[in-house]
Amino acid sequence: MSDWKAKRFWKDAQVVEADRGYTVELDGRPIKTPAKQLLVLPTAKMAEAIAAEWQAQDGVINPQTMPCTKTANAAIDKVAVQHAEVADMLAAYGDCDLLCYRADSPQELVDRQAAVWDPMLDWADQMLGVRLQTRVGIMHVPQDPDVVADLTRRTHALDPFELAAFHDLVSLSGSLILGFAAAMSARDMDSLWDMSRLDEIWQAELWGKDDDAEALAAVKKDSFLHAKWAFDLSNGRLLQM
Numbered sequence: 001m002s003d004w005k006a007k008r009f010w011k012d013a014q015v016v017e018a019d020r021g022y023t024v025e026l027d028g029r030p031i032k033t034p035a036k037q038l039l040v041l042p043t044a045k046m047a048e049a050i051a052a053e054w055q056a057q058d059g060v061i062n063p064q065t066m067p068c069t070k071t072a073n074a075a076i077d078k079v080a081v082q083h084a085e086v087a088d089m090l091a092a093y094g095d096c097d098l099l100c101y102r103a104d105s106p107q108e109l110v111d112r113q114a115a116v117w118d119p120m121l122d123w124a125d126q127m128l129g130v131r132l133q134t135r136v137g138i139m140h141v142p143q144d145p146d147v148v149a150d151l152t153r154r155t156h157a158l159d160p161f162e163l164a165a166f167h168d169l170v171s172l173s174g175s176l177i178l179g180f181a182a183a184m185s186a187r188d189m190d191s192l193w194d195m196s197r198l199d200e201i202w203q204a205e206l207w208g209k210d211d212d213a214e215a216l217a218a219v220k221k222d223s224f225l226h227a228k229w230a231f232d233l234s235n236g237r238l239l240q241m
Helices: 044-055 066-077 084-098 107-127 146-155 160-173 178-181 190-196 197-209 211-233
Strands: 013-018 021-026
Touching: 013 044, 021 044, 044 066, 044 146, 044 190, 044 211, 066 084, 066 197, 066 211, 084 146, 084 160, 084 178, 107 178, 107 190, 146 178, 160 178, 160 190, 160 211, 178 190, 190 197, 190 211, 197 211
Parallel strands: none
Antiparallel strands: 013 021
16 A cells, blocks of 8 residues: 555646636546645636646656645645744744844855845845844844834735745745745845855855755755745735735
């Protein structure tokens, strides 16, 4: 039984209008989530992307090639039923944001962090109305509670599909500010990813690249890029916030 794998049994995956959105049917049978809920999607574009993932399956079903389906399942089965907990978890990154914790040496790293990260804190001030303060070292120093409360409000305003994608934007980058910047298309995604890995990139330049670390970073970057894609497909309301 341990060798059993689900195999493709359908000919066509098609987008169909559903109550409160769209769904995908396999030869007329609607797809359900792992928790047996109907896969109802907020936009036709997301439904089309998921239909394409199912249509592309050949033989044995490979969930690793279906990232949009995975995000939608998470939105429906997990995020929707514990929205407040997920939002609070992500908002907490704002109180210990990667961009705020700076090195005290060497000066080259200090200067690079300031040159790359300070503009993003300025962007947050201008676009989100919050000013996060920087710290030297790794010891946690709380941010202004009013600033954290505002970031928390913005995070709670995301719907389950937005929040499911936003989860990966924040957790993979280690920064709530970079997560918002990605969701709002403040910078190109490659640049934002490199910002999140500034320290690792500097270490690699100094000591040389580690093949295993680089391979893992590449996998995480793919997930980061997918999260942005999924956020956009969900027709995020963040731009109107």
